Amino acid sequence: MLHINLAKGDVGKYAIVPGDPGRCEKIAAYLDNPRKVAQKREYVTYQGYIEGQLITVTSTGIGGPSTAICVEELVKCGVDTLVRVGTCASTNEKVSRGDIVVSNGAVRMEGTGCHYLPLEYPAVPDYLIMKLLEETARELGFPASVGITITKDSFYTQTEPETKPVREELINRWNAYVRGGAIATSMEEATLFLAAGSLGVRAASVLVSATNYENGVSKKNTSDVYPFDAIQRPIITAVETIRKLILSEK
Numbered sequence: 724m725l726h727i728n729l730a731k732g733d734v735g736k737y738a739i740v741p742g743d744p745g746r747c748e749k750i751a752a753y754l755d756n757p758r759k760v761a762q763k764r765e766y767v768t769y770q771g772y773i774e775g776q777l778i779t780v781t782s783t784g785i786g787g788p789s790t791a792i793c794v795e796e797l798v799k800c801g802v803d804t805l806v807r808v809g810t811c812a813s814t815n816e817k818v819s820r821g822d823i824v825v826s827n828g829a830v831r832m833e834g835t836g837c838h839y840l841p842l843e844y845p846a847v848p849d850y851l852i853m854k855l856l857e858e859t860a861r862e863l864g865f866p867a868s869v870g871i872t873i874t875k876d877s878f879y880t881q882t883e884p885e886t887k888p889v890r891e892e893l894i895n896r897w898n899a900y901v902r903g904g905a906i907a908t909s910m911e912e913a914t915l916f917l918a919a920g921s922l923g924v925r926a927a928s929v930l931v932s933a934t935n936y937e938n939g940v941s942k943k944n945t946s947d948v949y950p951f952d953a954i955q956r957p958i959i960t961a962v963e964t965i966r967k968l969i970l971s972e973k
Contacts, residue, residue, distance in 0.1 A: 724796035727781060728763040731800050735770070735777030737965050738802040740793060742809050742911055744782040749954065750808060751780050753962045765789055773962065774969045783807075787835030787876060787914035794918040794926075806852065806965060807915055807928040808957045811907040813936040814873065818906050821953045823860040823867035823960060824930040827853055829913035830900050832875040836917040846874070846913035847920075852927035855967055860929065860960045870906035872930075873897075874913035881908065907932060929957040929964075 724730065739750055744767040751757035754771025761768040765784030770777060781797060783790040794805065811824050818824060829846040831837075836846060853869070860867040875881050884893035912928050919926035931953050 724799060726764060726792050727766040727768065727796045728761040729768060729781075729796070729800050733760065734779040734797060734800045734802050736802065737773075737776065737804045737968070738779040738781060738797050738806070739961050739965070740781055740783050740790075740797075740805050740807050740915070742783050742785055742790075742807075744784070746808070746954070747780045747782050750958050750962075753958060754778055754780075766793060773966050776969050778965065783911060786910045787833045787874070790911045790914045791835050791839070791918045794915060794922070798922050798924055803924045804852070804965075804968065805915065805919055805924065805926040806856070806961045807911060807926070808961045809909060809911065809928065809930050810933045810954075811872065811909040811930040812934045813906070813932045814901050814908055815868075815870070815904070815906040816936050818868050818932050818936060819866070820932055820935045821866070821956070822932045823865045823956055824872065824907045824932055825853060825856045825860065825867060825869045826872040826907075826912045826928045826930070827869050828871050829916060830871060830873040830905060831913045832873055832896065832900070833910075833913050834876055835914045839917045839921045844917070846916040848916050848927035849925035852925055852964065852968070855964045856927055856929045856960055859964045859967065860956070863956075863959060863963070865956045865960065868906055871904060872912050873900050873905050873908040875908060875910060878910070929960050931957045
């Protein structure tokens with residue numbers, strides 16, 4: 724493949740897709756016999772095994788365009804099930820820093836998805852995998868919320884909308900999403916769900932919140948460090964969910 728530097732036969736049926744390339748090695752550590760197999764641009768790939776099944780771990784990079792490329796090329800290589808592991812920011816008081824967030828749909832405040840499906844088409848995950856992620860997170864004892872997440876294309880138009888020429892539109896739309904009940908925001912979910920759905924494969928997402936939501940504002944604690952096990956929470960949740968899928972589909 725042009726971007727991920729993999730070919731047919733290099734991947735398994737199941738893939739875990741973090742955004743951060745540096746997270747691939749951390750995820751692979753939970754697999755049997757892990758090893759690094761490819762690196763090109765933002766796309767780093769490790770592989771390993773769960774219950775004897777080959778698992779691919781490939782980073783998507785940040786945002787919709789690079790996520791869509793990753794999904795397309797993994798599917799061309801043979802992947803048919805994708806679970807994203809990532810981070811998000813809280814947009815609701817019920818989601819605290821370190822909590823698991825499972826997206827049951829994503830606001831399409833992004834552009835890449837429109838190259839796959841028209842705007843009125845909802846960006847939703849595979850229902851079975853979504854439910855398994857929720858179930859697994861709770862079984863593991865992690866605080867977890869399921870709800871609508873916001874996918875946006877630009878980090879700084881969210882964090883500094885008042886500095887942008889279209890500030891009124893940005894602020895009004897964002898406030899509407901939050902008032903409508905969206906629980907968190909990230910930059911890949913809508914694109915992942917839409918690209919996967921249009922290609923006939925399954926996709927879902929499990930995130931950990933990097934922030935609290937206080938007085939209508941998403942903000943970090945006084946420390947810039949996650950709870951010590953926070954990033955392990957969505958990783959373990961994804962790995963154990965895939966284990967359940969493998970055992971049920973053998």
